[in-house]
Amino acid sequence: MTGILLQSAIISTPIEWYILLSAALFTIGACGVMFKRNAIIIFASVELMLNAVNLLLVAFSSYHSDASAQVFVFFIMAVAAAEVAVGLAILSMIYRNVKSIDIDVLSKLRH
Numbered sequence: 397m398t399g400i401l402l403q404s405a406i407i408s409t410p411i412e413w414y415i416l417l418s419a420a421l422f423t424i425g426a427c428g429v430m431f432k433r434n435a436i437i438i439f440a441s442v443e444l445m446l447n448a449v450n451l452l453l454v455a456f457s458s459y460h461s462d463a464s465a466q467v468f469v470f471f472i473m474a475v476a477a478a479e480v481a482v483g484l485a486i487l488s489m490i491y492r493n494v495k496s497i498d499i500d501v502l503s504k505l506r507h
Contacts, residue, residue: 414455421448435490439483444477487488 421444428441449471457465491497 411455411459414451418452418455421445421451433499434489435499436484438499439480439487443476443480446472464467 425441425443425445425448428444429438432441434505450472451471453465453469457463457469487497494501
């Protein structure tokens, strides 16, 4: 019963709203990547961008009544989870050695 209600709510909502919401989320994530200096905030912004794409894929998949895009969403979520696990592990090791996760300080490690 709830699946039918959810599907009718998704179908009754215009696709343009999903596009606008996804574009807004992606823009916020892109601004976070470009303008923030904290590495954890940058990882969160990348996750926000991936979730914006996931939202759009699910909306178009439901709009066209085709579940193939939802398979891509599953793989994107799996890759995003692996990226967070590896990224946070790397950041924790860098913080142990450098005592900072500021991008400017980390860029000086190359020299």
